[in-house]
Amino acid sequence: MSQERLSVLVIGAGLAGLAAARVLHDAGTEVRVLEAGDGVGGRVRSDRVDGFLIDRGFQVLFPAYPSYRRLIGRGGLPLVMLPSGAAVRQAGGTSVVGDPFRDRDARRDLINRDVFSAADVMRLGALAASVRLAPLASLLTGPDETAEAYLRRFGFGERAFERFFRPFFGGIFLDRSLGTSARVFRYYLRMLIEGGAARPVGGMGALPARLAQGLDVMLQANVRSISADGGRVTVNLDGEAVTADRVVVATDPAEAQRLLGVGVPKGSKGATYVWFDAPEGVDQEARILLGDGKPINDATWISNADKGVAPAGRALLSVTVLGTERDEGEVETAVRSALEAWYGEQVNAFKTLAVRTIPHAQFAQPPGIHGLLASPQTGLPGVWLASEATRGSSIQGALASGEQAAAAILQDANVLGRARGT
Numbered sequence: 347m348s349q350e351r352l353s354v355l356v357i358g359a360g361l362a363g364l365a366a367a368r369v370l371h372d373a374g375t376e377v378r379v380l381e382a383g384d385g386v387g388g389r390v391r392s393d394r395v396d397g398f399l400i401d402r403g404f405q406v407l408f409p410a411y412p413s414y415r416r417l418i419g420r421g422g423l424p425l426v427m428l429p430s431g432a433a434v435r436q437a438g439g440t441s442v443v444g445d446p447f448r449d450r451d452a453r454r455d456l457i458n459r460d461v462f463s464a465a466d467v468m469r470l471g472a473l474a475a476s477v478r479l480a481p482l483a484s485l486l487t488g489p490d491e492t493a494e495a496y497l498r499r500f501g502f503g504e505r506a507f508e509r510f511f512r513p514f515f516g517g518i519f520l521d522r523s524l525g526t527s528a529r530v531f532r533y534y535l536r537m538l539i540e541g542g543a544a545r546p547v548g549g550m551g552a553l554p555a556r557l558a559q560g561l562d563v564m565l566q567a568n569v570r571s572i573s574a575d576g577g578r579v580t581v582n583l584d585g586e587a588v589t590a591d592r593v594v595v596a597t598d599p600a601e602a603q604r605l606l607g608v609g610v611p612k613g614s615k616g617a618t619y620v621w622f623d624a625p626e627g628v629d630q631e632a633r634i635l636l637g638d639g640k641p642i643n644d645a646t647w648i649s650n651a652d653k654g655v656a657p658a659g660r661a662l663l664s665v666t667v668l669g670t671e672r673d674e675g676e677v678e679t680a681v682r683s684a685l686e687a688w689y690g691e692q693v694n695a696f697k698t699l700a701v702r703t704i705p706h707a708q709f710a711q712p713p714g715i716h717g718l719l720a721s722p723q724t725g726l727p728g729v730w731l732a733s734e735a736t737r738g739s740s741i742q743g744a745l746a747s748g749e750q751a752a753a754a755i756l757q758d759a760n761v762l763g764r765a766r767g768t
């Protein structure tokens with residue numbers, strides 16, 4: 347089989363599937379992506395609602411992600427950089443915390459007794475230096491523990507945990523307990539320190555849309571089963587069978603387990619997101635606002651960083667409430683009453699644009715998670731797994747898993763081609 351004639355079906359047009367398809371397509375392989383949904387992006391999609399641009403759940407892009415750099419690169423996707431600090435909201439007012447080299451207000455509030463003591467500031471320096479100076483790969487190796495245990499070894503005070511670490515990293519891992527693996531924590535911190543956080547112009551959905559450019563993607567193609575026989579792989583859609591030389595399964599982990607019988611990491615982290623249309627100027631803050639978790643974990647006036655997400659004269663506020671147990675109406679009411687403590691009666695003028703519960707935003711990543719990740723090899727000949735399940739539950743994990751599966755297929759095809767002299 348020559349590499350030019352190799353045909354590959356990729357199941358799933360999330361970031362993992364699109365990354366795999368992108369690499370294979372760019373290497374000259376014939377690739378078709380089969381996606382069950384009505385658009386590309388999987389968990390990373392954006393919608394227009396009443397003239398506002400709303401992502402499906404609040405998430406940001408770390409431009410330092412190595413796979414993002416390889417696949418899209420500098421200038422490949424217009425980005426709006428987000429402020430590097432966070433604003434801690436509490437009864438007495440707001441304190442700014444963040445990188446003192448990038449954020450003037452964070453420099454001013456450097457020794458802010460409301461969040462960090464003077465000793466904590468020294469500890470932050472030590473934490474940042476240890477994460478920044480270590481070789482990147484080493485951050486994901488070595489003995490594992492919870493992020494909380496790791497931070498406690500630096501000696502941070504209780505206020506630093508309650509007012510900064512829990513809400514800030516709780517918003518990233520969708521878990522305020524800081525029970526996430528310290529390896530994962532260190533990796534994210536390094537990404538933040540190296541490249542900050544950004545949103546693509548056009549919303550998070552612009553990232554998968556960019557990856558999908560020029561690819562053959564078939565939407566509303568729900569794959570029911572896969573079988574392999576005689577060097578070909580057969581994929582069964584509703585009432586139709588398609589064959590290919592190779593198949594990449596790039597679905598969410600639960601569906602990959604159903605299709606392939608492979609073991610995948612268990613447990614889901616989810617959240618409920620409330621989006622408001624508000625009058626412009628209620629709050630000029632563009633930094634993420636950190637709450638006490640009752641019920642607001644964090645909130646962001648997205649239009650203060652990116653005017654393009656709201657119609658003229660209006661502002662877009664996104665609020666994150668961790669967990670998915672509560673009824674959406676109950677969450678919305680509780681969020682409105684917490685916002686009243688911040689903004690008073692102005693909240694009466696806020697219109698709710700959407701309330702969305704996302705039960706599986708990420709899988710749980712407790713200490714030891716790396717030993718539980720799935721292999722890209724599936725046991726079915728010619729079938730590879732590309733999913734966050736193989737590399738970690740994140741944009742980087744999904745993109746890297748796609749790159750990895752594509753590289754394995756290309757290498758395999760080259761080896762076979764050389765053996766046959768084609």
Ligand SMILES: Cc1cc2nc3c(=O)[nH]c(=O)nc-3n(C[C@H](O)[C@H](O)[C@H](O)COP(=O)(O)OP(=O)(O)OC[C@H]3O[C@@H](n4cnc5c(N)ncnc54)[C@H](O)[C@@H]3O)c2cc1C
Nearest residue numbers: 358360361362382388389403405569597707734740741744
């Ligand atoms: C609200 C939220 C916040 C997040 N925050 C962050 C963050 O701050 N930083 C970060 O790095 N990551 C974050 N993540 C995680 C990150 O977005 C995901 O890890 C990543 O997008 C997963 O990509 P994936 O391609 O592996 O899976 P998915 O996005 O789930 O894609 C799988 C695709 O397969 C399709 N599919 C499933 N079954 C079939 C079938 N039988 N046939 C055909 N198609 C099928 C699905 O429709 C879907 O399009 C967040 C996610 C969410 C939702």
